Amino acid sequence: NAGVTQTPKFQVLKTGQSMTLQCAQDMNHNSMYWYRQDPGMGLRLIYYSASEGTTDKGEVPNGYNVSRLNKREFSLRLESAAPSQTSVYFCASSDRRSNTEAFFGQGTRLTVV
């Protein structure tokens, strides 16, 4: 049981380049999330998907797009990377009910130079 799998684990981009972060979960969860983690800022929600076919903006969506490809997969795309997007990105998933655990992937450490 792999849980939540993110790829890649590390990435260095040049300013202006694009890339897609991949996330897949095998727990049959309805809800999936993308967070970014920065020192002193905690985990900030970028986008989330309450169920297959739906996506909604979180606190910091600017500069990002997402695709809920199917129930298992939720990708995050940076169309034109900026140094301010240097961060650690976490994908998570959970059952849709409010009182259930969210499971996190191992994270992607992204550096934009």
Place this chain on the structure above:
Amino acid sequence: QQQVKQSPQSLIVQKGGISIINCAYENTAFDYFPWYQQFPGKGPALLIAIRPDVSEKKEGRFTISFNKSAKQFSLHIMDSQPGDSATYFCAARGTSGSRLTFGEGTQLTVNP
């Protein structure tokens, strides 16, 4: 806007001491309050959680205290151990949607 505020940002405790981390929330629609623990290089993992219909929940050395009227909740780690050194996040989630909102995080260091 940060709907869940966490303090302190960092905390140093001696082995055997009590670690206390506090959180305050604004949204009265929140009805699930988990704490997550994160070790370096890893994703956060659920540590303990509480619903607002109880004032306290204890699991081993970890206790959540919840004050609904003050809209505050806290994590107490009794007999803190060096292995507890990690970053701790409080969070909140409501029934109206599925999004989970996190506090800023507390970096806990337990000295041997």
